[in-house]
Amino acid sequence: MKRKTLILIYGKVMYPILKGMTAKYFSNGTWKETARVRRVVEVTEEHVKFETDRLLYCIEFGKEDAGVLSAAA
Numbered sequence: 409m410k411r412k413t414l415i416l417i418y419g420k421v422m423y424p425i426l427k428g429m430t431a432k433y434f435s436n437g438t439w440k441e442t443a444r445v446r447r448v449v450e451v452t453e454e455h456v457k458f459e460t461d462r463l464l465y466c467i468e469f470g471k472e473d474a475g476v477l478s479a480a481a
Contacts, residue, residue, distance in 0.1 A: 412464045421456050421467050431458060433467055 419435030431442045442460055449457035455468045 412459060412462060415463050415465045417465065417467045418470070419467055420469065425451075425456065425458055431465070435467075 417433065417435050419433050422432040422434075425431045425445055425448055427445050427447065429445060431445050433440055433442075442465065443462070444460060445458050446461055447459050449459060449464075451457075453469070455466055457464070457466045459465065
């Protein structure tokens, strides 16, 4: 089985992160969007881990940023 590339990012995430949908995150002053999420691995106050078909993402939050961005409707 082929291993997925790990992408480690420091930033903020727009919740919710849902299987089958793209994930949006803010890092280095810009908003970015991933491919469709295949599995949410872990969500804590310090980070979120999820995978797409080809990549495994780990997005770390700063202690002061633990409130993470909420989804805007």
